[in-house]
Amino acid sequence: MHNDIAQILVSEQEIKEICVKLGKQLTKDYQNKNPLLVGLLKGCMPFMADLSRQIDLKFEMAYMSVSSYHGGIASSGDVKIKMDLDISIKGRDVLIVEDIVDTANTIVTIIELFKHRGAASVKMVTLLDKPDGRLREYQPEYVGREIPKAFVVGYGLDYNELYRNLPYVGVLKPEIYNQK
Ligand code: PRP
Ligand code: MN
Numbered sequence: 774m775h776n777d778i779a780q781i782l783v784s785e786q787e788i789k790e791i792c793v794k795l796g797k798q799l800t801k802d803y804q805n806k807n808p809l810l811v812g813l814l815k816g817c818m819p820f821m822a823d824l825s826r827q828i829d830l831k832f833e834m835a836y837m838s839v840s841s842y843h844g845g846i847a848s849s850g851d852v853k854i855k856m857d858l859d860i861s862i863k864g865r866d867v868l869i870v871e872d873i874v875d876t877a878n879t880i881v882t883i884i885e886l887f888k889h890r891g892a893a894s895v896k897m898v899t900l901l902d903k904p905d906g907r908l909r910e911y912q913p914e915y916v917g918r919e920i921p922k923a924f925v926v927g928y929g930l931d932y933n934e935l936y937r938n939l940p941y942v943g944v945l946k947p948e949i950y951n952q953k
């Protein structure tokens with residue numbers, strides 16, 4: 774375990790099992806659709822890679838870079854699109870792939886945008902859900918694991934752009950973000 778991590782919350786093994794389970798469910802639910810997976814960078818990266826390989830269907834993948842934390846531990850509430858999609862989502866069954874839903878500022882903003890752009894359906898799959906963090910009402914359709922209100926990093930999740938490469942999700946030691 775990395776020295777800056779207080780506790781592992783979701784192990785590498787558990788993440789694997791979550792991807793298999795969600796992959797099976799999505800394979801069933803999107804059978805007769807023309808799904809488009811949209812990953813929200815940068816956090817979605819490892820989860821999108823692992824989950825997509827467990828979905829046994831033909832589908833496209835696209836990415837958008839969206840940020841509201843700007844490296845820190847609290848949502849700024851200002852959701853910035855840093856890189857937009859390179860394809861039209863009009864009439865598509867969009868499945869947004871996220872690492873975490875916390876305040877829901879990000880996902881609610883993006884869903885509104887996608888509906889405005891004419892998507893046929895917009896649903897989301899998230900590895901982690903932190904329901905106690907909500908500032909906006911929102912319930913994701915597909916959730917890997919619910920987690921308590923702690924600042925977590927790893928498997929795509931960052932603090933100041935670091936720790937995204939950890940193979941598990943862990944609680945960051947408070948002294949790491951309190952030292953400045
Ligand atoms: C994080 C995370 C989600 C979002 C969730 O992204 O990856 O996209 O915040 O938080 P919310 O529900 O409170 O909006 P971040 O803004 O840190 O950008 P990143 O993915 O590039 O790290
Ligand atoms: Mn993100």
Ligand code: MG
Binds near residue numbers: 816
């Ligand atoms: Mg971040």
